[in-house]
Amino acid sequence: GAGVSQSPSNKVTEKGKDVELRCDPISGHTALYWYRQSLGQGLEFLIYFQGNSAPDKSGLPSDRFSAERTGGSVSTLTIQRTQQEDSAVYLCASSPTHGYNSPLHFGNGTRLTVT
């Protein structure tokens, strides 16, 4: 079956512009995560959606970052007024159920470059 799909694969934008990154999770997966991977770094948690519950936004680095998940499926991560330090790979993952011992299935990520 289809895996987690992210688009675009690569995005180059000018400093100060807004960008939207899209994630299509595996069908039926109730949990969805966004992570950021800066060059040479590990994965930094950004935000987590589970069903109709309020999202866990504890990892968002600033109020320029926001995300939504419509209809419990597709998610969009929005970065407003992009800065050069926002350059990174943004990875999305989904899992079949909430929580513990629910393996995460990752997409191929979106590489964002802010010039």
Place this chain on the structure above:
Amino acid sequence: AQTVTQSQPEMSVQEAETVTLSCTYDTSESDYYLFWYKQPPSRQMILVIRQEAYKQQNATENRFSVNFQKAAKSFSLKISDSQLGDAAMYFCAYQDRNQGGKLIFGQGTELSVKP
């Protein structure tokens, strides 16, 4: 707060030889999961192996095995009979039930395999 540390930024192994990647973590929880993920140049994170903290027996998946030392909070990955396709970034990750499905990742180890 829980942390995961991978002290080896880079490792190298000869094809067909064995290599061990190190990971330590810090937590006050007694019930948790530990994971190793592989990230090839395609950027997709692939689950290699996982270990539940309550299981004393070390997990094994074909050529991949772990050495889980709970008291020492150590979780190393051993790759036997290394193959060229094993070359990738390897990330150690931690998960506990208090954080739902959220994974906490180490900084990663880049493994190269020499023919």
